[in-house]
Amino acid sequence: MEIIREPTQLKEPRTGKGQQTKAKLLRTALAAFAEDGYQAASMRAIANRAGVSLSHAYYYFHxxxxxxxxxxxxxxxxxxxxxxxxxxxxNTLEANIHTVFNSNLQVMEKYHDFGPAFLKVLLSRDPENSELAQLEMSLWERAVAGARPLPPLGIRRELPRFLWLLSRQVFSAWAYDSSPDQRRSRALMRNVAPVVGKFAILCRLPVVRSLFEDVLALMDSSGDQNAERGSTATGTSRQANITKAKAS
Incomplete structure (x- = not known):
């Protein structure tokens, strides 16, 4: 039986005032990103705009x-x-893949301008242990466990991971898609689902199942390299930001 993880709760400040301050910083940052652009909106500018000290802002967001x-x-x-x-x-596996992709578009589309920033954050987090990755993985676990007919037993355990890694690649295409209304990446999402559905059925054959394992290994390798590069860059930037805040 598949074990489905429920989404983990977001960490919140301990006091009501702290929650309000954190929420205000988040709203202010989103407004600054939208008006000034992600690169131009510095932590200092966000703090000033929210009416809090820079060190206070770094307390909530490093x-x-x-x-x-x-x-x-x-x-x-x-x-x-x-x-x-x-x-x-x-539903079929194909239908469940469509559901996950469509729901992703529904909640993300108004933030498309932040796509590259989203991607940077995704690549900087530990793909195995981050709260974000676990939440994403739980969706794909449900998509596989709820599919009928069930995917072949030989790939059922690793299929959610395959879909998660694949969805990260599709997300990358969406993040940098400059076509009107992101038509190219939307078409990619529509076309991926039936291909994966057919591929999963063919994995009943040992030779195709072996190919699935090889592709998953390649995707894992690529993901590990991206995460290592992103984590190093983010860690250096974060330490520099904290040092600046203390100095001010």
Whole structure:
């Protein structure tokens, strides 16, 4: 039986005032990103705009990437809620993949301008242990466990991971898609679902199942390299930001 993880709760400040301050910083940052652009909106500018000290802002968010992570966590929780009940109705795997992709678009589309920033945050987090990754993975676990007929037993355990890694690649295409209304990446999402559905059925054959394992290994390798590069860059930037805040 598949074990389905419920989405983890977002960490909140201990006091009501702290929650209000954190929420205000998040709203202010999103407004600054929208008006000034992500690159131009510094932590100092966000703090000034929110009417708090820079050190106070860093208490809640160590960097702009942490602000984006908070937004991503909130959006993923919203996506999880949208999918609730839709992935347990005995739909085909293809239909469940469509459901996850469509719900992703529904919650993310108004933040497309932040796509590259989202992608940077995704690549900077530990793909195995981050709260965000676990929340995303739980959606794909439900998509696989709720599919009927069930995917072949030989790939059922690793299929959610395959879909999660694949969805990260599709998300990358969406993040940098400059076509009107992101038509190219939307078409990619529509076309991926039936291909994966057919591929999963063919994995009943040992030779195709072996190919699935090889592709998954390649995707894992690529993901590990991206995460290592992103984590190093983000860690250096975060330490520099904290040092600046203390100096001010």
């Amino acid at each position: 960097s702009k990437e942490d602000i984006v992570l908070e937004l991503l966590l909130s959006l993923r929780a919203e996506q999880y809620a949208l999918c609730n009940g839709q992935l347990d109705d005995g």
